[in-house]
Amino acid sequence: MACFWFYQNEIKLEIPSSEDIGNVTFYKxxxxxxxxxxxxxxxxxxxxxxxxxxxxxxxxxxxxxPSKKVIRNKxxxxxxxxxxxxxxxxxxxxxxxxxTMPKILVDFLCFNVYDSFFLLQDLSSRCFLxxxxxxxxxxxxxxxxxxxxxxxxxxxxxxxxxxxxxQPLLNNAESRFDMSPxxxxxxxxxxxxxxxxxxxxxxxxxxxxKLSFELSAFKNLNILxxxxxxxxxxxxxxxxxxxxxxxxxxxxxxxxxxQILQCDVIHKYNLESSQKWTALEVLxxxxxxxxxxxxxxxxxxxxxxxxxxxxxxxxxSNLSSLSNLSYLSLSNNLITICNDLHLKLGNILTLNLSQNxxxxxxxxxxxxxxENLDLSSNKITEIDEIKHIGGLPCLENFILTGNSVxxxxxxxxxxxxFFKERAKFICLxxxxxxxxxxxxxxxxxxxxxxxxxxxxxxxxNTAN
Amino acid sequence: xxxxPYNYSYIFKYIIIGDMGxxxxxxxxxFTEKKFMADCPHTIGVEFGTRIIEVSGQKIKLxxxxxxxxxxxxxxxxxxxxxxxxxxxxxxxxxxxxxNHLSSWLTDTRNLTNPSTVIFLIGNKCDLDAQRDVTxxxxxxxxxxxxLMFVEASAKTGDNVEEAFLETAKKIYQSIQxxxxxxxxxxxxxxxxxxxxxxxxxxxxxxxxKDNCAC
Numbered sequence: 063m064a065c066f067w068f069y070q071n072e073i074k075l076e077i078p079s080s081e082d083i084g085n086v087t088f089y090k091x092x093x094x095x096x097x098x099x100x101x102x103x104x105x106x107x108x109x110x111x112x113x114x115x116x117x118x119x120x121x122x123x124x125x126x127x128p129s130k131k132v133i134r135n136k137x138x139x140x141x142x143x144x145x146x147x148x149x150x151x152x153x154x155x156x157x158x159x160x161x162t163m164p165k166i167l168v169d170f171l172c173f174n175v176y177d178s179f180f181l182l183q184d185l186s187s188r189c190f191l192x193x194x195x196x197x198x199x200x201x202x203x204x205x206x207x208x209x210x211x212x213x214x215x216x217x218x219x220x221x222x223x224x225x226x227x228x229q230p231l232l233n234n235a236e237s238r239f240d241m242s243p244x245x246x247x248x249x250x251x252x253x254x255x256x257x258x259x260x261x262x263x264x265x266x267x268x269x270x271x272k273l274s275f276e277l278s279a280f281k282n283l284n285i286l287x288x289x290x291x292x293x294x295x296x297x298x299x300x301x302x303x304x305x306x307x308x309x310x311x312x313x314x315x316x317x318x319x320x321q322i323l324q325c326d327v328i329h330k331y332n333l334e335s336s337q338k339w340t341a342l343e344v345l346x347x348x349x350x351x352x353x354x355x356x357x358x359x360x361x362x363x364x365x366x367x368x369x370x371x372x373x374x375x376x377x378x379s380n381l382s383s384l385s386n387l388s389y390l391s392l393s394n395n396l397i398t399i400c401n402d403l404h405l406k407l408g409n410i411l412t413l414n415l416s417q418n419x420x421x422x423x424x425x426x427x428x429x430x431x432x433e434n435l436d437l438s439s440n441k442i443t444e445i446d447e448i449k450h451i452g453g454l455p456c457l458e459n460f461i462l463t464g465n466s467v468x469x470x471x472x473x474x475x476x477x478x479x480f481f482k483e484r485a486k487f488i489c490l491x492x493x494x495x496x497x498x499x500x501x502x503x504x505x506x507x508x509x510x511x512x513x514x515x516x517x518x519x520x521x522x523n524t525a526n
Numbered sequence: 527x528x529x530x531p532y533n534y535s536y537i538f539k540y541i542i543i544g545d546m547g548x549x550x551x552x553x554x555x556x557f558t559e560k561k562f563m564a565d566c567p568h569t570i571g572v573e574f575g576t577r578i579i580e581v582s583g584q585k586i587k588l589x590x591x592x593x594x595x596x597x598x599x600x601x602x603x604x605x606x607x608x609x610x611x612x613x614x615x616x617x618x619x620x621x622x623x624x625x626n627h628l629s630s631w632l633t634d635t636r637n638l639t640n641p642s643t644v645i646f647l648i649g650n651k652c653d654l655d656a657q658r659d660v661t662x663x664x665x666x667x668x669x670x671x672x673x674l675m676f677v678e679a680s681a682k683t684g685d686n687v688e689e690a691f692l693e694t695a696k697k698i699y700q701s702i703q704x705x706x707x708x709x710x711x712x713x714x715x716x717x718x719x720x721x722x723x724x725x726x727x728x729x730x731x732x733x734x735x736k737d738n739c740a741c
Contacts, residue, residue: 408602408603428571428572455576
């Protein structure tokens with residue numbers, strides 16, 4: 063991203079061509095700042111307005127703008143002539159004004175969009191005006207901060223740049239520049255959304271995801287959403303490891319958990335206690351390219367809820383030491399085998415393994431703490447597999463739709479039968495068993511007891 | 527109301543902890559099945575047992591997590607402390623090392639449970655008095671110093687097994703009555719079931735409401 067103050071003398075302005083949009087001629091201004099370039103389109107009348115203000119407030123001489131022409135202003139020779147004249151004009155006034163850089167010229171050339179210095183200036187004045195509103199609503203309406211401060215990676219980069227190198231401040235009265243409102247807001251913010259992009263930024267050659275940034279300005283962050291950002295560009299996390307309660311990361315193409323949780327560490331897998339995310343309770347890494355749950359997950363010792371939907375994970379691993387984990391979701395992954403899950407997961411209450419390739423339920427048989435189990439859209443074909451689920455004493459919700467076993471005759475009754483006297487507490491496929499189903503289940507149970515040669519015990523559960 | 531297996535008003539969660547081979551699984555088996563399991567295999571990870579008991583006229587369902595004592599399962603078993611209303615800490619009176627490890631078990635329990643969790647110390651295998659390695663007096667002193675309830679029991683003969691589980695339940699129930707234990711807290715380890723769910727849900731609910739009004 064461009065930085066006006068470092069390359070003040072290398073800035074080049076050109077108007078290489080013009081464009082006809084909706085019968086209006088726009089002149090294409092190309093701004094080059096040391097490798098970075100962007101395009102701004104303006105029509106003549108906008109030049110005219112700019113000139114008017116510059117003459118009024120900044121002592122630009124009146125006669126340097128090419129004159130107005132009312133008729134025949136569409137002929138190509140005229141446009142070409144005007145293009146050259148305007149190019150000369152914009153170069154002239156820029157040389158004249160670049161020490162002061164009046165706001166109107168900054169806006170005209172879009173420096174406030176593409177240049178870190180002017181972008182910050184803009185941000186700062188906005189923060190000065192709006193920060194109090196954001197922070198006061200934040201206390202009562204938690205979520206309003208999300209809408210108000212949807213920070214772009216771009217702005218974060220600018221802030222980080224500022225923190226890295228103290229930039230010269232303008233002494234000009236009009237553009238007095240003060241970073242404190244921005245830093246003040248950042249330090250008090252609870253919720254932050256960072257939106258990156260792998261493409262170029264608007265009409266420039268700036269690639270957002272190549273701009274590194276850091277988060278040390280955020281002292282009180284509780285919830286962080288990161289979308290479409292490459293994690294290697296985050297070079298410091300500040301103290302968010304101690305403050306963050308929820309971290310949501312999506313669309314980053316990350317294949318390893320360590321790239322996220324240790325993004326600021328060079329030697330990954332070298333777990334140190336200083337890298338622990340001590341407060342983090344919810345970690346949502348859905349929609350990435352994760353292939354495994356590596357040991358870095360143990361850096362989140364107080365994790366309660368782990369969501370890893372839509373990844374490429376094939377085994378459940380490294381979760382046994384997370385003693386607070388009660389919710390695990392691995393929907394739409396590549397899990398085929400789940401053996402002895404009770405050795406991999408402790409006291410887990412909710413487990414979502416829908417849209418995987420699970421064939422057998424054997425590994426679930428000792429996951430006694432389970433209350434909600436979602437196995438929809440897997441490859442379970444045998445009704446006998448359900449007997450491993452039937453013994454789970456706390457299960458309340460069980461989803462099995464989308465498996466071929468769900469197409470068997472009397473599927474619901476057969477499944478419920480495995481739960482024996484607990485059948486009536488099981489909400490199967492989001493539906494409580496009906497009385498007719500329960501009656502059939504108890505008949506089947508009685509039959510099987512007789513088959514085993516024992517006299518059925520007359521416990522009257524369902525009939526009364 | 528009929529005495530079906532699901533007529534209970536509370537669920538209490540227990541965890542049984544202690545060194546390998548002190549008889550945790552046997553205690554659970556003795557309590558739930560009233561039988562002694564002679565060749566009890568090592569617990570892999572965790573086992574589970576349940577029984578309905580009665581305390582002060584209230585039916586209470588005990589959900590008991592029987593954890594593996596082996597060190598290699600420690601990571602997994604740690605998670606079961608969460609939401610336990612009662613912790614039964616077991617040692618073997620014939621093996622001093624199991625008694626010596628109690629303080630580390632106690633630290634774990636205190637760190638990972640909530641303050642209202644009732645901790646009960648059980649000295650198991652008291653039928654083997656001839657091979658005794660830990661005296662009743664010192665264990666009872668340890669219990670007193672740490673504010674634990676204490677009993678010596680035998681999973682083999684069944685002595686005091688019932689009492690240990692029941693006394694723990696009584697203490698928890700007492701905490702509920704005193705208001706020391708918050709039923710609404712997620713990790714209290716106690717669930718209140720005001721009425722029997724199922725067919726006569728509606729009528730029971732109404733009954734329950736009436737009861738509330740009368741108070």
